[in-house]
């Protein structure tokens with residue numbers, strides 16, 4: 175993983191994005207659909223992959239790096255297996271079934287892990303960076319990450335799925351940070 179990152183960095187001199195933190199309004203906004211895959215979008219995708227691998231994380235949505243567009247990156251292998259990297263444009267869940275309760279966290283809600291129910295299996299329709307539409311079937315952890323990142327582009331965080339009591343406790347924890355304007 176480290177080796178891969180160093181190669182990328184020396185080759186392209188990429189910088190890691192700052193990640194927005196819970197309380198930043200960009201995280202609560204529905205992101206805009208991408209109608210044109212410009213060089214800026216390709217560059218954004220590349221920087222997001224680099225940020226996801228460096229942080230490290232298994233998924234990232236463009237709003238988390240202050241770009242309110244419908245672009246997500248996922249890689250359960252965190253840079254180990256190129257075939258596990260997904261870069262998806264305007265993704266949407268078109269089918270889901272089953273339920274799975276698992277602990278979940280988010281780079282935008284640091285140090286909080288909570289058990290959340292998600293579909294066991296999902297079918298996702300999304301575009302790739304070449305403008306081709308594709309259908310993806312996922313289950314278990316991968317299905318969960320698809321749901322989590324697609325929630326981000328719809329302005330939702332995993333803590334929105336908690337009871338209001340639990341959510342308020344988390345809100346209190348982040349309150350000082352939000353008041354100080356430290357939201358990324």
Ligand code: ZN
Pocket residue numbers: 279280281282322326
């Ligand atoms: Zn997240």
